[in-house]
Amino acid sequence: MSRTNAPETDPDAGLDAGLDAGRGDDPAPLSAAEWSPRTLAAQAMGHIDPVTRAVVPPLHLSTTFLRDADNAYRSGFSYARPDNATVREAEGVIAALEGAQAGALLFGSGMAAAAAVFSALSPGDHVVAPEVMYWGLKRWLRQEADRLGLAVDFVAMDDPRAVRAAIVPGRTWLVWAETPGNPLCTVTDLAGVAEIAHAAGARLAVDSTAASPILTRPLEHGADLVMHSATKILNGHSDVVAGVLAAARADAFWERIVAIRATWGAILGPFEAYLLMRGLRTLPLRASAQCAGAQHLAERLSDHPRVSAVLYPGLPDHPGHAVAARQMRGGFGFMLSFRVVGGEAAAIDTAARVRLWKRATSLGGVESLIEHRASVEGPTTPCPPDLLRLSTGIEDPDDLFRDLDAALRAAHA
Known part of the structure; x- marks a missing residue:
């Protein structure tokens, strides 16, 4: 049919009809009592955008919202400072x-x-x-x-x-x-x-x-x-x-x-x-990989000749291991610290020699970070000067260990 001969219609009518047709069978948001954290996170609670039926929640940027005719805000939103x-x-x-x-x-x-x-x-x-x-x-x-x-x-x-x-x-x-x-x-x-x-x-x-x-x-x-x-x-x-x-x-x-x-x-x-x-949405998967990597590194660093102590609750000799095992599930965290034989100079030199690890402040990212915390926190820090803190990312744990091992062995005491 020629477009010029088509009857006049609302250009958005087809879109509206399609949206309306599907709204009745949209799945309800997931119940936290019924599903696992991994499922809840992956599906963002299962919310479907009511307008487009998108599986990814939309980004709402508006700073202000239209009042109803009687001056009320039945949408639940009035201004962006308190809510969004x-x-x-x-x-x-x-x-x-x-x-x-x-x-x-x-x-x-x-x-x-x-x-x-x-x-x-x-x-x-x-x-x-x-x-x-x-x-x-x-x-x-x-x-x-x-x-x-x-x-x-x-x-x-x-x-x-x-x-x-x-x-x-x-x-x-x-x-x-x-x-x-x-x-x-x-x-x-x-x-x-x-x-x-x-x-x-x-x-x-x-x-x-x-x-x-x-x-x-x-x-x-x-x-x-x-x-x-x-x-x-x-x-x-x-x-x-x-x-x-x-x-x-x-x-x-x-x-x-x-x-x-x-x-x-x-x-x-x-x-x-x-x-x-x-x-x-990927938190459970990342956390699992990062905890496994931290556990692997803690165990291998515990036997390293240039490491005097490893601080990680996943190690059986950690003073808090029993408590951590009781109240943590699926791993003992992505953060660990270790003390370097040779003191502060050796610790700082070790951090300077790594290739994969990034010398940066933060925790929990997909990239692995290393930091000499005493330098950051200053004279009131509880950190020993020979301590390095690690945030384990999602890289291959064997690669991460090889990088640390080479840096430890090359560092000057």
């Missing part, structure tokens, strides 16, 4: 992976997520935090806690007796843990610390960045909040800076954190959330 549909999609996947009944909140960085927790406390509150923790947050607490009216004590979080002794009855409001601890790979007994915190009327928040929900779900062990630097293994591609909080329950403290993110404008941007969603 793309951000909600990524938050939903993370909440499902963590088993977070109250949901999850994405922030512009891991530091922004952590700072929101401490900012939600009240002046006069007491906090117990670990001696071994992400150095940026520890530095922030030392600089900012007084301004917030908070008292902070740093303790050996892997020693329940030290945690119990640090609690101030009636005043301690938050216990902050990090496991495995960065960069010394300390292990915190989450169930034990949760019991201590709750007995004193305090909440437990856990930085689980170095584990990911694929290995550890802190909320299952009694934690009230879990935090991640989503920059790391959740995204996995070293191209997004993000942070996330997930909560066991929607109580007044969680609502305060929600309000802080909204009013302070700390939400993650939609493009970053879109990239993060891409990373989340």
Whole structure:
């Protein structure tokens, strides 16, 4: 039929009809209670775009939204500072992976997520935090806690007796843990610390960045909040800076954190959330490969003549191995550290001689990184000067070991 002789029709009618015809049989979003984390992540909870039926959630960039005729916002969106549909999609996947009944909140960085927790406390509150923790947050607490009216004590979080002794009855409001601890790979007994915190009327928040929900779900062990630097293994591609909080329950403290993110404008941007969603879909596969690689390296480095100690909870002689085996599943993490025979000079020289490993700060990416942490953290670091931290990527573990072996043997003591 000639197009010039065709009857006049709406040019979008065919598209609309096709979309309408398929909407009735679109699959429902996946239930976290029914499916495994690997399936939930791979299918991004099974959401199908209702307009195009795309299997990849769309990127929503709009900063403002149309009001209804009566001035209401029945779509649930009014402005981009407190909320965004793309951000909600990524938050939903993370909440499902963590088993977070109250949901999850994405922030512009891991530091922004952590700072929101401490900012939600009240002046006069007491906090117990670990001696071994992400150095940026520890530095922030030392600089900012007084301004917030908070008292902070740093303790050996892997020693329940030290945690119990640090609690101030009636005043301690938050216990902050990090496991495995960065960069010394300390292990915190989450169930034990949760019991201590709750007995004193305090909440437990856990930085689980170095584990990911694929290995550890802190909320299952009694934690009230879990935090991640989503920059790391959740995204996995070293191209997004993000942070996330997930909560066991929607109580007044969680609502305060929600309000802080909204009013302070700390939400993650939609493009970053879109990239993060891409990373989340392969998280279980990447985590499995990276943990296997870290375990392989830890075992081989343990027998290396130029290595004096390996810090990795997957080794049976690690002081936290039994606890880690109880609360981690599918591996012991992608981060490990080791100490070099010959001291600081030999460690720095080793890092200078690698070819595959990248001398860069971060964790959890698909590329393997090496770093002399004492140089980064400065004079207050708990790191021995002969320590190198590794973030194992997805490369061939034998190649990674050969590169380290050659660098260790060539380094000058």
